[in-house]
Amino acid sequence: MNRLDQHKGYSRVFKENHLTLGLFFPLESYKGSIPEMNMEKQIKLAKRAEELQFAALFVRDVPLLDPSFGDVGQIYDPWVYLGYIAAHTKNIALGTASIILTLRHPLHVAKAAASVDKLSGERLILGVATGDRPIEFPAFSVDPEQSRILFQEAISVMKKSWAENFPKIQSPRVQMTNGDLLPKPSLSDIPVLVTGHSSQSVKWIAENSNGWLYYPRNLKIQAGLIKNWRSHTDQFKPFGQSLYVDLTEDPNHEPVPIHLGFRIGRNRLIEYLERLKTEGVNHVIINLKYGQRPVEEVIEELGEEVVPHFPALTEKHQTE
Known part of the structure; x- marks a missing residue:
């Protein structure tokens, strides 16, 4: 048995042959x-x-405003913000999509992640990435050519520091021969999902992470990615993706492409999500940035009409 099946956040969001829905912060639409x-x-x-049984809420890690990129996510530091959200919620999973491991010291990330997981009651899903904004690397004095190695190092350091007492770690950024990292996660582990390829092979991701987060792609392309992903592991490891949604008032509005998603009616959205589920997608994080309707209305409609087809996994679902 995968011990992460006992993790409250992971087990609420992920199960083989199931699909659940999450939301990205900020929970609003905005221009610029x-x-x-x-x-x-x-x-x-x-x-x-x-209350509406969305499975998760996700934050992004955007260290700096890049005028050429056009989006800073929820503005606030992801760890501070997750702590704030954790204090105001009880059961919903809390995710990062994604923490930029190349720009943060791995021991700091390990401690922050363990702290949020512990204080939230084991609800953290740790999405991680290498970063993709060129202005970030010089600002943090990081060589982008080292991204692949720094990313691998960070995951190894985090997993070891969570699982072992007084671990001995020798890596590019960590020379740890004494001392220990506290708090330890209750399960001695936290679910870590790699975003995109993060300069790694699919085989490496399958062997060294607990799941894969990807971007919206043509259904045929996404199906091929998932098939390749599954071929590298003999155990269930979830596949999730993001999706920008501008939900129309007309429930049968045919999908019109927007940036990394669709302007779409709820019935067509349900059909699309069912197809993603059939291809092996286990979680979809909905981003409402480009919505044209009041966000309260959209979340209510999604929650009442769409989420019941893809609800968060309860203990009943987990044992079925």
């Missing part, structure tokens, strides 16, 4: 790079998403 981030409204919507 910077959202409004009315915190009272964000917390109210986060709680409502939990």
Whole structure:
């Protein structure tokens, strides 16, 4: 048995042959790079998403405003923000998509992740990545050519520091012969999902992570990616993806492509999600940035009409 099946966040979101839905912060639509981030409204919507049986809420790690990129996510540091959201929710999984491991010291990431996981009651799903904005690497004095090695190092350091007491670690950024990292996760591990390829082979990702997060792709291409992913592991490891959704009032509105997603009616969205499920997608994180309707209406409609087809996994679902 995979011990992460006992992890509250992982088991709420992931199960073989099932698909669940999550939401990206900020829970709003906005033009330009910077959202409004009315915190009272964000917390109210986060709680409502939990009540409506969304499986997870995700934050992004965007260290700097890059004028050429056009989006800073939820603005706040992901660890601080996750702590804030954890204090206002009870059961919904809390995810990162994704922490930039090349720009952060692996022991700091390990401690922050273990802290959020422990304080939230084992609800953290740790999505990780190498980073893709050229301005970030010089700002943090990181050689982008070292991304592949730094990423591998970080995952190894985190897993070892969670699992062992007083681990001995010798790596490019860590020379640890004494001392220990606290707190330890309750399961001595936290689910780590790699985003994109992060400069790695699919085989390496399958062998060294607990799952794979990817971007929206043509269904045929996504099916091929998933088939390749599954071929490298003999145990279930989940595949998730993001999806920008501009939900229309007309429930039968045919999908119109937008950036990494669709302007679409709920019935067509359900059909599309069913096809993703058939191809092996286990979780879809919905981003509402480009929505044209009030976000409260959209979350309510998604929760009442779409989520029941793909609900968060309860103990009943987990044992079926």
